[in-house]
Structure formats: C-alpha cells, structure tokens
Amino acid sequence: MTAVEEISEDPELPIKMATMSQIESFSPPIYASYCSKNGAVCIDRLSKYKKLVGPMSMISKIEDSQITVLYESGEAGLKLPAFLVQSEFAFLIGIIRKATKLDIKPTSIIMEELPDSNAFRDFAGTELIRGNVNAISFSKVDLNEPFVSYNKSMWSYFEPELNKRLSELDVDDSVSARVRSALAELLPGGSGSIEDVATKLGTTKRTLQRKLSEEGTTFQKQLNSTREVMALHYVKNTDMNTNDIAYLLGYAEVNSLLRAFAIWTGKSLTEFKKSD
Template identity: 30%
Template structure:
C-alpha cells in the first residue's frame, strides 16, 4: 500500500461508482473539469486536477448543498478505500474519528484536527500543500462524511451540535436538516462540532479481525510517508497550524515530531535551513495572506501569526516588505482595483500575489 505525495492524490474508484448511482457519468465529470477521459483510470492526480473534478461534480449536480447530501448519504460504505473503511469497523465513534484523523494524513490535501472540550468535540478541516482552499462541495462532503461515519457506525440518527463553513454552501436549510443543527456560513474556518457524549457510542459495525488485518498496513504506509516527507515541510506545516496558539517554539515542534531538540536542529541543517528561518518564512507568508483579508485588523493579524504585540509585528514586516502592514495592504488593494478596472473584471485576481 503506497501513500500519495503532496501533489499526487488518489481518487478511489468508489467515487466514480458513487457518481453513477446519482446518475452522473464519469466522462461528463472529466469533460466538465477540462480533463482527459483517462483521468478516470489514473492511479493518482495532481491537487489541481483533484479540485477540478470535485468542482465539476458540484457544477453538474447544480446546488452545492444538494451535491454534499446526495453523495454523503448515497455512497456505499463498502466502496471506501482501506483508509476510510477501517474507521467504519472501529470500536466506537471516538476510536473511529481518531483513526480517521490519523489516516487522513495518507490522503492529502485534506487534514483534520480534533479537539474535545467540555460537552463538545470539534473537528476542523485544513488544506495542506495548497495555495487555496478546496471547492466548497469537497469541504462539505468531508465534514458530512464524519457525521455519516457516526450514524452508520452506531446505527443511530446522530446530529451535530454546530457546523461552520467559510464558503457559501448553497441551500443552508437543506444542510441544517441534514446535519440537524444550525449552520454558519462565512466563518473563519470549516468545523464540525459534535456532542462529546456521542463519541462513547459503540459501533455496531465493529470488526476486530478486519481491523487487525487493515491496521498494520495502514500504519506502515503512514510511517513510510512520515519518514520520506522532508523535515522542512513537516516543520512548516506544524508551525502554520500552531502559530495562533503560541506552540511554534522549537521544543513544541520537536515534541510533536517525536524528535529531540538537537535532532530536529541537525536534520534542518542537513536540509540547509534552520528553525528560525522557517518560522520567519511561515510568519511572512501568513501575514501576507491575512492582510489580504480586509475584515482582519492589524492587531488580529499580529496575533494570528504569533506576535504578542503589534510593534514587534510592525518591525518584522518592515524587514520583510520594506513597508508597514497598513501601507502594504493599501497598495495591494489599489493594485487589485487597477487590475480589475483594466481587465473589466474578466480575470480571477488572487489576493496578495
């Protein structure tokens, strides 16, 4: 069982079979996505192709919410790849979610973070190795799949506590009926919040023998992936994820990687970089991304990239860009406005680029 590299993603054959059940032909999706028909049989595709396929499915079915619910409820569990199939045979909902979070690492570009606090369990979706988020329908399918996992595994009509989406997801009332809870659009992130008590519910589909067969192969694939992925990429990903929480110091990152401080420093040196340099690169990139969002003020941006005070952020940004964050933001907005005017709004402008 081989893992996929950062920009090589496997589309399970079960996906195409699921589309057929919905009356959507695979070749129609390929054409709509602007891809050759051979993509249907490709062992792996690029992130751009992966996103294009999902967007094509959304366009063909019409409404994003409809596409999410139809595929989440109509997909045959038996057609899932081993990484997902193993979760359906876990001991309980908590075990299943932990397995899903763990094995999701084998299926970029999506990543899941799970947090249990009080009476809630929150699962946040992140996009890895991409300069942009995935199509809204893929975001919705990923979170719906997590609730569907609990429903099918426990055999109970579980509902979520709250769901948040960054993009517009179409028919919000249909989604609220499906998730059984309020839906918030335009949020800062994509999150599914469950009732923590539901995580203790046992799975009627628990199969210890099947797990004993699947788990070693999946764990080995995950280990091979972690060993082969560059330490630089892994460190930058952890830094980006942990900036706001203030857990991006050397000790915290080394602990998460299962390495000593000295070993981490040595491996970064072997890749011709340093922890300090990577932290600077991540903060710089995130600062540009956040400043492109006019809804965030400068203080918020400083906090989001791990600075305790605004002055420290100003000093750092001047070193990076030769200007203050405020001036840089104004110049970027002027530049985008000029481009839109010159091209009559017919181009897709990527902020901050």
C-alpha cells in the first residue's frame, strides 16, 4: 500500500486525482497527447513520452479489433502499486472521454491487484479481471473517434522539445536526470519540493534521497542546477520580466532569484542581459 492510500480511505481518490479539472495542462507530454487527432494517436504519444512523466512504461499492442496498453514498472522486478495502476487507467479513460466528449468504455481491464471497492469498476464501466499484468484495452472504433481538442499547431510546437528531452533521458538515465526532468515540469506549476518530485517519480522521499546520495549528489543540488538552466533559458530566449521568471522557478521572492543568479553567473541579472 502506498503512503497516499494509507492516508486516504476514499476509494474514489485515484479517479478524482486522475480526472481533475485541467489535468491535461499539468505536463507537456500529457498536453501534447491531449492535442492528438484521436485516441489511437494519443496512446501512441503517451507510450513514447511516458518516461518523461514517471518511471514506468506503456506498451501498446495493436490487435484485430482493439488496442491493448500494458503498464510496467521502469525498474526490473518492481511491482506497480495498485493505487498507481488505478490512477493511470482512470487518467487514460478520462482523457479519451474528455477529448471525444463521448462516454467511451474500455473493452477489457486486467489488473494484478483488484481494488477493494466497486468505485473504479463503476467509473470504467467494465468488469475488472485479475491477472499477472496490468493492461487496458479499447476498441479501434472508439479510438478512431476524433478528438475535439485536436491541435496540430500545438503538437508542432511541443514535438521538438519532447524529442530533445527524450534523447537526453536516453543518454543520461540516472536518477539525477529524472529529478531534473521532473523539476522542469513541476516548478512552473508552483511545485518543486522533494515530496512533489518523489510522488511524480513513483517513489518515496527517503528512497529518492538515498538514490541521489549513491550518485554523489543531493536534491538541493539538482534543484539549483535545474533552476540555473531554466533561468538562463528564460533570460536569453524570452522577454519575461524578473517577477515572472522568479514565479516560474518556484521562488517566493524576487530577491531570492537575483541572489542565486549572481552566484550562478557572477553578474547581476541586469548586467547579464546587457552583456549577452
């Protein structure tokens, strides 16, 4: 049982978390998938960029009349928590329903561990089967329904950056790299604590600290590094003011950004802009 499950006794929590308002805007890979032409393309994009979101993989299998998606842990021998599986399935069902404005139901759901209540089954509209995999299937007909959220221009905007981040992750598959990738997504949304990152990576604060220590680094060092890279990007490539940059980097006060920037570059932010 995960820490979230232990704290909450609400059987609908995975559904509420996965289908909350505007969840598609929380992450570039997810938003890019929401902009897809249909459910089939959405699943394809989610499968490709899943490891930018968390340490798990989505493997899609095209069959005669349906498409099945297998969810597996990113670490060999590690079983996905039941709460996480429910959340992932609920998210996929929810985003397809929201994007098509249709009450699409999976044709099959197989889970290694079935939920205790009927809340998830009622939400999915499909009987749950216990098995040795975590898999969800949809009919090809349903997945070919057009997305009302289809936006080719936004996909053209996101694709190069997502591919760049994916290639960087392939080159550097360390925990540190995953932490930096998570922070790059979390900071602009007002999050960025070690607890936030641990949750996003599907682990605990203590485990994350231990793995970073094994790599000879700390969470604070990775946070500072990520903020430095993002700050330089914003200053060099955008016209954003200092207040906006501070907010996007998770600083409560502008002065905190100014002090950090001087340490990173040896110059004040104003001096840096003039010399750049």
